[in-house]
Amino acid sequence: xQNIDQPTEMTATEGAIVQINCTYQTSGFNGLFWYQQHAxxxxxxxxxxxxxxxxxxxRFSSFLSRSKGYSYxxxxxxxxKDSASYLCAVRDRNTDKLIFGTxxxxxxxx
Amino acid sequence: xxxxxxxxxxxxxxMTNKKSLKCEQHLGHNAMYWYKQSAKKPLELMFVYSLEExxxxxxxxxxxxxxxPNSSHLFLHLHTLQPEDxxxxxxxxxxxxxxxxxQFFGPGTRLTVx
Numbered sequence: 001x002q003n004i005d006q007p008t009e010m011t012a013t014e015g016a017i018v019q020i021n022c023t024y025q026t027s028g029f030n031g032l033f034w035y036q037q038h039a040x041x042x043x044x045x046x047x048x049x050x051x052x053x054x055x056x057x058x059r060f061s062s063f064l065s066r067s068k069g070y071s072y073x074x075x076x077x078x079x080x081k082d083s084a085s086y087l088c089a090v091r092d093r094n095t096d097k098l099i100f101g102t103x104x105x106x107x108x109x110x
Numbered sequence: 111x112x113x114x115x116x117x118x119x120x121x122x123x124x125m126t127n128k129k130s131l132k133c134e135q136h137l138g139h140n141a142m143y144w145y146k147q148s149a150k151k152p153l154e155l156m157f158v159y160s161l162e163e164x165x166x167x168x169x170x171x172x173x174x175x176x177x178x179p180n181s182s183h184l185f186l187h188l189h190t191l192q193p194e195d196x197x198x199x200x201x202x203x204x205x206x207x208x209x210x211x212x213q214f215f216g217p218g219t220r221l222t223v224x
C-alpha cells in the first residue's frame with residue numbers, strides 16, 4: 001500500500017528556521033515533490049528529490065533518505081508570506097501517479 | 111500569472127443541477143488532471159488525460175464526467191451531485207505523454223453542493 005505522513009500544523013516565528021517532515025511507504029518509489037499552497041490558491045512546485053541528499057534552492061532546502069522513507073523541507077529566514085500549506089507528494093514507480101499527503105499548515109508569527 | 115486557468119472560481123449548485131467546470135492550460139503540455147481537495151484530506155486524483163485520451167479513472171462516481179476536446183482544454187461535467195462532493199476541484203497539467211512529470215496546478219474551483 002501507499003501512505004504519506006506529515007504533521008498537520010506547525011507554527012514558527014519570523015526570521016527563524018522550520019523543518020517540515022514527511023515519511024512515506026510505497027511499493028515503488030520514483031521521486032518526491034514538495035508543493036506550497038497558500039489559502040485559496042493553486043499548489044506551486046517547490047522541489048523535487050529522487051536521489052538521497054539535500055537539494056538547496058535559496059531559502060528552501062529539501063532532503064531525501066530513500067532507505068528511511070523520509071524527507072524534510074527546510075525553510076530558513078522565515079517570512080510572513082511563508083504562511084501556507086506544504087504538500088509532500090511521492091511518485092509511484094509502477095503507476096507514475098503522484099500520491100499526496102494531507103499537507104502541513106505552517107503559520108509564521110511576527 | 112499561472113499557465114493553468116480554471117473557471118468558475120466559485121460555484122454553488124443544488125443536487126439536481128447540471129454544471130461544468132472548465133480548465134485551460136497555456137503551457138503546451140500533453141497531460142491534464144482533475145484532483146479533488148477536501149478539508150483535512152490529501153489531494154485525490156480523479157482523472158488523467160494524456161494526449162486527449164483518458165488514461166486513468168480512479169473509481170470516480172459517474173455523476174462526474176470528464177471531457178478533453180483538445181490538449182489545452184479539460185472539462186468536468188457535474189450532474190446530481192451530493193453535499194459530500196463539496197470541495198476544491200483542482201486542474202493540473204504536465205509535459206510529456208504518459209510520463210507524469212512536475213505538475214502545474216490551476217487555482218481551483220470551490221464547489222458547494224446544497
